[in-house]
Amino acid sequence: MKALLLSCILALFSIAAAAVIETYQFDTPLQQQRYHAFIEELRCPKCQNQNLSGSDSAISKDLRRQLHSMIMDGKSDIEITQYMVARYGDFILYRPRFSSQTAVLWLMPIGLLLLGSLVWWRMASSRKRVQLPVDEALSQSDQERLRALLDDDDNAERVEERS
């Protein structure tokens, strides 16, 4: 059991091992932090859904190298983002800026949430309406039918006891 647990925990770490290992030198921990933040946030243009840190494609390598040299040159985050977007468009940003083209991406979740709550609200309110009034007095004929059924049951029980 312990061994199984241990292997499960170890398996969690294998994801980190799959990330690309490159040795770039930085002067300050902040530069390194910014580099890692960028390669997590920037998307590989050649791949469909991988960030720069996870991709081994040639273009990702180039972009990582470019990113490193831009950080070492003291470029600001905004300058780096602008540089990347000017070349690869909004696609490269995992968190695209809000524009007419990306509006659908940003607004769709809110729209779907509203739609969902609307449907839920309509269903809840219609269920309330459908609920029948329960404590309505039974009509004369229903009363008689009920009594007959109950009597039937009583008779049946007596028959069972006797046998």
Added chain:
Amino acid sequence: MQRLKLFLPLLVFALLAAVFFGVERRVQTGDYAPTDLPSALIDKPLPDFVEPALSDGRPINKSQIVGEIFLLNVWATWCPTCHFEHPFLLKLAAEGVKIVSIDYKDDADAAKRWLAEKGDPYFLTLFDEDGSLGLDLGVTGAPETYLVDAAGVVRFRYQGALEKKVWDKEFAPRIAGLNAKDSDQ
């Protein structure tokens, strides 16, 4: 009415199926390639550059290639699709289409040998050894072909091998359009 509501899921299914089928059809006919990345350079001027020529290493800048409509073809000897597209480029060049090329992240000797053996369709070949010009153009791989107008503005980018079908559908109408606009002015 309540009865009809039961068919709502079926209706949704039919609608989605129709949409997916339509997209799949467009993928199959080549009208839509989901992996193609729209170029950020469309309708923007070609970025400035100074890059050595493959043939003799003399520095070439943008003003030396801009002036008339031309194709900017990104290729490399390591790129299998470039082998496939090469004969069509030779044909285009023979028809008088000006093609400038970028030898992208390649080995200079291998590239020279390629052009010597297979024929050289290019007006000029720039040697982009480290991929820096490719980066400025937003190249994601080879082959890619840009259509640049007489003013040096990028009008279209195609990712993948050029062939007759693509040429007739994507490039020829655009070039005709650009030519018509030029003659108007």
